[in-house]
Amino acid sequence: xxxxxxxxxxxxxxxxxxxxxxxxxxxxxxxxxxxxxxxxxxxxxxxxxxxxxxxxxxxxxxxxxxxxxxxxxxxxxxxxxxxxxxxxxxxxxxxxxxxxxxxxxxxxxxxxxxxxxxxxxxxxxxxxxxxxxxxxxxxxxxxxxxxxxxxxxxxxxxxxxxxxxxxxxxxxxxxxxxxxxxxxxxxxxxxxxxxxxxxxxxxxxxxxxxxxxxxxxxxxxxxxxxxxxxxxxxxxxxxxxxxxxxxxxxxxxxxxxxxxxxxxxxxxxxxxxxxxxxxxxxxxxxxxxxxxxxxxxxxxxxxxxxxxxxxxxxxxxxxxxxxxxxxxxxxxxxxxxxxxxxxxxxxxxxxxxxxxxxxxxxxxxxxxxxxxxxxxxxxxxxxxxxxxxxxxxxxx
Numbered sequence: 001x002x003x004x005x006x007x008x009x010x011x012x013x014x015x016x017x018x019x020x021x022x023x024x025x026x027x028x029x030x031x032x033x034x035x036x037x038x039x040x041x042x043x044x045x046x047x048x049x050x051x052x053x054x055x056x057x058x059x060x061x062x063x064x065x066x067x068x069x070x071x072x073x074x075x076x077x078x079x080x081x082x083x084x085x086x087x088x089x090x091x092x093x094x095x096x097x098x099x100x101x102x103x104x105x106x107x108x109x110x111x112x113x114x115x116x117x118x119x120x121x122x123x124x125x126x127x128x129x130x131x132x133x134x135x136x137x138x139x140x141x142x143x144x145x146x147x148x149x150x151x152x153x154x155x156x157x158x159x160x161x162x163x164x165x166x167x168x169x170x171x172x173x174x175x176x177x178x179x180x181x182x183x184x185x186x187x188x189x190x191x192x193x194x195x196x197x198x199x200x201x202x203x204x205x206x207x208x209x210x211x212x213x214x215x216x217x218x219x220x221x222x223x224x225x226x227x228x229x230x231x232x233x234x235x236x237x238x239x240x241x242x243x244x245x246x247x248x249x250x251x252x253x254x255x256x257x258x259x260x261x262x263x264x265x266x267x268x269x270x271x272x273x274x275x276x277x278x279x280x281x282x283x284x285x286x287x288x289x290x291x292x293x294x295x296x297x298x299x300x301x302x303x304x305x306x307x308x309x310x311x312x313x314x315x316x317x318x319x320x321x322x323x324x325x326x327x328x329x330x331x332x333x334x335x336x337x338x339x340x341x342x343x344x345x346x347x348x349x350x351x352x353x354x355x356x357x358x359x360x361x362x363x364x365x366x367x368x369x370x371x372x373x374x375x376x377x378x379x380x381x382x383x384x385x386x387x388x389x390x391x392x393x394x395x396x
Contacts (some may be wrong), residue, residue: 008179011123012294014140016076016117016173020110021141023083023167024052025148027103027154028243029236033156042227044096046349049223050167052102053105053215053341060335063115064328072120073178080175081205082106084168091164107338114314115331145247145305149240156236166359203266204329205316206378208336210270213371214311215340217277217364220348222341224357225284234290246298250305257309263273265319268308271375273307276300278368285357304368308337 025180027049034040040048067075086105093099118137155163199205226239253273260269280300315333348360 007210010137012177012179013117013121013137013183016080016113017137017141017175018144019080019083019171020114021144022148022151023087023106023110025145025243025247026152027052028222028226029152029240030156030160031239031261032230032236034096035230036167038096038099039093040096042349042353043346044346045227046345047101048081048096048103049219049349050342050345051103052107053219053338053345054103055109055393056111056334057107057136057342059108059111060331060338063112063334064331067116067119067331068113068328073142073180075116076113076120077116077178079109079116080171080178082109083113084175085109085169086273087164087168087171091161091168091304102196111331111334116333118299118330140251141308143247143251146244146251148247149243153236153240169331194230200334203314203317204332207266207311207317208332210307210311210371211333211336211377212340213309213367214304215337215342216344216367217281217340218301218337219341219344220364221281221297221301221304223345223349224352224360225301227352227358228284229290229291232288232290232293238290238294242294245294247305249298253306254303254309257306258313261310261313266314267375267379270307270310270332271372271379273303273310274368274372274375275370276303277307278365278372279364281368282362282365309361 031040031045031048034048035045058322063075063079066078086102086109088104090099092101093102121137151163151167199208225242229239229242257269257273277300280296280303283296284293284300287296312333315329344364348364351360351363
């Protein structure tokens, strides 16, 4: 691939994941308005937050098959088109069920676009730079999440219809700007075979398990953090600021995590991120001021966000090197995260509504602590890097 073509593809993929991540992050600042105007309960808020990752989960297998049969470019364009339609639906829906449906389809479109675009990029990248490439791309995704909350706050102020219709127009322009010259489709319909091989790989299985845990944490926080801020009389703008700063810090950490993972292995950076989150998360319901809650929330969310890079690299390491194999890896890691996020949002909001906010956040801290313990044990059992560098499935 020529340098100019590589640069163009990198920019395009960055824009795709930027847009998809922004759409995921727009909802929290809208939550106080939904509670006030649509009379959503805590559980209904959790269902709305869960709808997007549920769509990602539902689209996991179809996205693999689409990329496997029709290629990475077609998969990317189909996902963007679905995002356009569902964004228009979300712009003008006025009932919880329609809002949930629009978010479900947004999640499906985002998953398909993400699988095609990121598989396209990783398949054309050199193996020794893969974590850095993933880190840079996920850094772009984190920047999208930085702008997502302010977009939600803007929509809360001036109206969803105007803001999200404008976003649909921008997405349409992105679809027309899709590069040509993508790797040819294998047309083997071997995605299920590639999936079976991926799940048998020890490194990939560890990465998928950790991503499911990350999903539980992010889904739970997305559902409960806006309600915590509202309890302290914080506005939609405050919610947007907390999340935007979190994702901004997280975007820097994504790039750093990629470089650290390429140099020192996948385990240690992941362990450190989980350990920090384990300390911060249980404290969130107990802060009595918005400023204190904001600081603790930024630290926790930023480090949890940064964990995407080393865990996604684990999955990519265990996937086949071709476009179809990488698409299976991307779709599977999306599915693992989405399953956790959907379950976490609904379960955490149900527990919070029933017995208060302290219990779900304590459970999230315990989950992160357990993940750090598993990684520490895995690191201690691992052979020295030079002894395992050429072995498939090694994370060192």
